[in-house]
Amino acid sequence: MMFEKIKKDYLEAVFDTDGEKAMRVIRDAVAGGVQPEDIVFNVVVPTLDLMVKAFAENMDANLAQHYMTAQIASDVTEEMIPKFKKNPASGGTIVIGTAYGDFHSLGKMIVSGCLKARMIKIVDLGVNVAAERFVGEALAAGAHVIAISAMMVHTAHGEKGCQGVRKLLKEKNLENKIKIIVGGAPFRFDRELYKTVGADANADDGVTAGKIIENLIREVLE
Amino acid sequence: MISASQRLAAALKGERLDRIPVFCNLIDQGARELGMSIRQYYSRGANVAEGQLRLVKKYGHDNLWSLFYVGREAVMLGCDKINFPDDGPPNVADFIIKTPEDIKKLHIPDDIYSHPEFQEEIECIRIMRKETEGRYPVIAYLTSALTLPCILMGMEKWFKLLLFGPAELRDELLNKCCEFFRKHLAAYKKAGADVFLYSEAFGSTDFVPMKMFREFCLPWIEKDLEGVDPQGMVYYCGSSRLNPVIDAILERTRIEAFYPGPLDDAAESGRILNDRALFAGVFNDIRLIEWTPGEIRSEVKRIITAGMKSKKFIFGTSVIPCCVPETKIRVLLDAALEFGVHERR
Numbered sequence: 001m002m003f004e005k006i007k008k009d010y011l012e013a014v015f016d017t018d019g020e021k022a023m024r025v026i027r028d029a030v031a032g033g034v035q036p037e038d039i040v041f042n043v044v045v046p047t048l049d050l051m052v053k054a055f056a057e058n059m060d061a062n063l064a065q066h067y068m069t070a071q072i073a074s075d076v077t078e079e080m081i082p083k084f085k086k087n088p089a090s091g092g093t094i095v096i097g098t099a100y101g102d103f104h105s106l107g108k109m110i111v112s113g114c115l116k117a118r119m120i121k122i123v124d125l126g127v128n129v130a131a132e133r134f135v136g137e138a139l140a141a142g143a144h145v146i147a148i149s150a151m152m153v154h155t156a157h158g159e160k161g162c163q164g165v166r167k168l169l170k171e172k173n174l175e176n177k178i179k180i181i182v183g184g185a186p187f188r189f190d191r192e193l194y195k196t197v198g199a200d201a202n203a204d205d206g207v208t209a210g211k212i213i214e215n216l217i218r219e220v221l222e
Numbered sequence: 223m224i225s226a227s228q229r230l231a232a233a234l235k236g237e238r239l240d241r242i243p244v245f246c247n248l249i250d251q252g253a254r255e256l257g258m259s260i261r262q263y264y265s266r267g268a269n270v271a272e273g274q275l276r277l278v279k280k281y282g283h284d285n286l287w288s289l290f291y292v293g294r295e296a297v298m299l300g301c302d303k304i305n306f307p308d309d310g311p312p313n314v315a316d317f318i319i320k321t322p323e324d325i326k327k328l329h330i331p332d333d334i335y336s337h338p339e340f341q342e343e344i345e346c347i348r349i350m351r352k353e354t355e356g357r358y359p360v361i362a363y364l365t366s367a368l369t370l371p372c373i374l375m376g377m378e379k380w381f382k383l384l385l386f387g388p389a390e391l392r393d394e395l396l397n398k399c400c401e402f403f404r405k406h407l408a409a410y411k412k413a414g415a416d417v418f419l420y421s422e423a424f425g426s427t428d429f430v431p432m433k434m435f436r437e438f439c440l441p442w443i444e445k446d447l448e449g450v451d452p453q454g455m456v457y458y459c460g461s462s463r464l465n466p467v468i469d470a471i472l473e474r475t476r477i478e479a480f481y482p483g484p485l486d487d488a489a490e491s492g493r494i495l496n497d498r499a500l501f502a503g504v505f506n507d508i509r510l511i512e513w514t515p516g517e518i519r520s521e522v523k524r525i526i527t528a529g530m531k532s533k534k535f536i537f538g539t540s541v542i543p544c545c546v547p548e549t550k551i552r553v554l555l556d557a558a559l560e561f562g563v564h565e566r567r
């Protein structure tokens with residue numbers, strides 16, 4: 001019952017893009033004796049899942065809400081993890097970056113913020129990442145997923161982006177070990193584009209991407 | 223013979239000439255027409271003018287673009303790192319605002335028209351006007367105060383400042399960006415542009431909640447447009463949807479034309495506007511990559527049929543990607559020119 005009330009208040013604050021209120025809800029809960037592990041796994045992560053569901057059902061969700069959701073989830077998780085009784089189990093590893101020639105980092109930041117709460121290790125390659133680097137760094141980190149953000153048609157569709165990564169994974173026989181997810185405006189305007197460029201999955205927004213990446217990691221591990 | 227400018231003027235008044243105006247946003251394709259690299263093409267206003275003139279002659283649409291690339295404003299404000307790809311639009315590769323101190327140091331030039339970086343735009347417009355003698359509207363692209371910070375500091379940092387503050391620093395930046403917008407508009411007017419696309423990503427509820435739009439964004443939009451002659455001003459939110467904000471913009475500004483996103487429904491735009499202002503039915507250009515000629519024609523027909531129920535309507539495209547082959551651009555334009563013909567009364 002207590003978790004339901006905390007979750008409700010936290011969800012409301014995130015939906016209203018009220019960062020201060022969201023953090024106050026969390027701090028009050030901790031002061032009231034709620035364990036840091038419960039804050040992350042029974043409040044923040046279920047709220048992310050509720051946001052994913054809400055975004056899927058409600059076309060009026062907007063970029064500011066996505067940003068705020070990720071930022072708060074990231075801030076709360078960073079504040080709670082040092083207070084955990086033991087180190088949390090890893091949810092897998094991903095490498096993330098923007099496609100070659102693309103300098104738009106907002107989508108990448110939103111995805112990373114949401115993944116942190118899911119205990120997924122993120123290797124952030126930054127912006128303007130070549131296909132060879134995506135694959136090389138994924139191998140070095142033992143990553144299960146390569147996440148590529150592209151906000152422009154030529155970086156989403158071009159051979160130096162996802163198509164190049166797919167080609168390399170195929171050549172190195174890594175397609176069953178590393179999955180590719182793409183995101184960004186061009187993929188929202190053409191729902192089939194992710195298949196054309198050789199990705200395994202596409203996410204409409206950064207918050208939803210967190211959930212899809214979690215599923216992709218599970219697929220690889222199975 | 224009816225000119226493109228006459229066609230647009232008639233549409234703005236809700237009058238019918240031969241057909242609806244057809245706006246086609248072919249930007250980087252000008253480089254291909256001239257056999258130049260993207261970098262070389264955008265180095266001279268004369269190149270952009272020649273590229274645009276050739277494209278209009280080739281496809282028969284009704285607009286000339288004086289836009290070089292989004293990011294020119296950042297160059298005028300000190301950015302010296304632009305990424306010029308082979309196959310797409312140039313892109314700001316380094317942001318001039320990295321710290322709060324950079325906002326304080328940001329200087330808006332007194333006069334944009336005489337700014338060295340604006341001289342190629344002036345030359346571009348001069349050539350287009352001379353060659354066409356006013357038969358085609360020349361469009362200028364202007365970035366709103368709320369949107370300009372995206373190319374000065376990046377979306378990620380701008381969102382953080384916008385949503386978390388400090389409010390004083392945010393407002394200091396917005397005041398400078400508003401000043402730049404108004405001076406930029408004055409420069410384009412002096413250079414002879416006819417249509418002014420007011421690009422306002424934060425004026426869409428795809429970007430911000432309606433409450434924030436009404437309470438925070440709308441006052442900044444009003445400030446940008448305060449005292450501005452509305453003739454030729456077009457409200458545009460990039461590829462984002464704007465149908466939900468049309469009423470608010472009409473109530474609070476003197477905007478007379480709207481250029482919706484490709485995911486806005488043209489029939490709904492028409493219903494909301496009810497001939498109070500001109501609007502475009504906008505084709506989703508990314509689909510040109512995959513769609514067959516038959517699918518392209520059918521979608522053009524659907525948009526135009528829905529839009530032409532309104533008197534003040536034009537057909538438009540978003541921004542056609544470089545990878546779209548000429549044959550498909552031709553199919554798109556031919557369909558728009560065919561289905562957009564007014565029935566004789």
